[in-house]
Amino acid sequence: MSYSIPSKMKAWVYNEYGGVEVLKLEADYAVPEVKDDQVLIKVVAAALNPVDYKRRLGKFKAIDSKPPTVPGYDVAGVVVKVGIEVKGLKEGDEVYGDINENALEQPKRYGSLAEYTSVEEKLLALKPKNLDFAQAASLPLAIETAYEGLERAGFSAGKSILVLGGAGQGDRAVKVVKEDGCVVYIAGAATPPGFSFLLTSNGEMLKKLNPFLESGKVKPVLDPKGLFPFDKVNEAFAYLETNRATGKVVIYPI
Numbered sequence: 001m002s003y004s005i006p007s008k009m010k011a012w013v014y015n016e017y018g019g020v021e022v023l024k025l026e027a028d029y030a031v032p033e034v035k036d037d038q039v040l041i042k043v044v045a046a047a048l049n050p051v052d053y054k055r056r057l058g059k060f061k062a063i064d065s066k067p068p069t070v071p072g073y074d075v076a077g078v079v080v081k082v083g084i085e086v087k088g089l090k091e092g093d094e095v096y097g098d099i100n101e102n103a104l105e106q107p108k109r110y111g112s113l114a115e116y117t118s119v120e121e122k123l124l125a126l127k128p129k130n131l132d133f134a135q136a137a138s139l140p141l142a143i144e145t146a147y148e149g150l151e152r153a154g155f156s157a158g159k160s161i162l163v164l165g166g167a168g169q170g171d172r173a174v175k176v177v178k179e180d181g182c183v184v185y186i187a188g189a190a191t192p193p194g195f196s197f198l199l200t201s202n203g204e205m206l207k208k209l210n211p212f213l214e215s216g217k218v219k220p221v222l223d224p225k226g227l228f229p230f231d232k233v234n235e236a237f238a239y240l241e242t243n244r245a246t247g248k249v250v251i252y253p254i
């Protein structure tokens, strides 16, 4: 199957750091180039993460790629073009992933909140057969963060775990953790003996998790407020930034 790929696309862009008001929906934004190790994805769904608005506010500007920026880490869509070094994906494949291998250092300027995005093959996996694109888009950054955190903590069957929400005070957890236990922070400074890490996006993690998703043992959790259509991305960010979302904020259809 071959796909006709336009030179221009619709994309949400910010040209400067700031609040939701800097987000603009552009109608004729250049479709990104496809490097040899990348595929071009026709985006079907994308999900928002707190790191998206922290980045837009300029919290990481010292190490960020410079605006103009198309935000968005989580993507689900269809491969429409492959680079010459791509071996495991082909046109027509339905894929999902977190498009930024390193979350904060020079993340891509062409994110997933657009009609097309280019992503390295190694960051992607085939979408689980039982999930629709919105469900798949809700997963990558969060599930990879959880998986990597458990791996770094040396977690295994039989051990107990307490997951504190976003507002959960880590410093207090450190005071009560048992002697051979550990406290894992997914962002920001850690109080010893706790430790902090930043996930490294990797499609291999998603491939390992796919059986758990396809069996239904692990399920996506989308916010009950529902899906936000592509022209309402600014409203979706405003909702996420209320800190009241109880599930993933997903943009669909794109």
Ligand SMILES: CC[C@H]1OC(C)=C(O)C1=O
Binding pocket: 049, 050, 051, 054, 103, 145, 186, 187, 198, 199
């Ligand atoms: C992207 C991983 C982690 O880093 C920051 C700053 C967040 O908000 C995260 O979830």
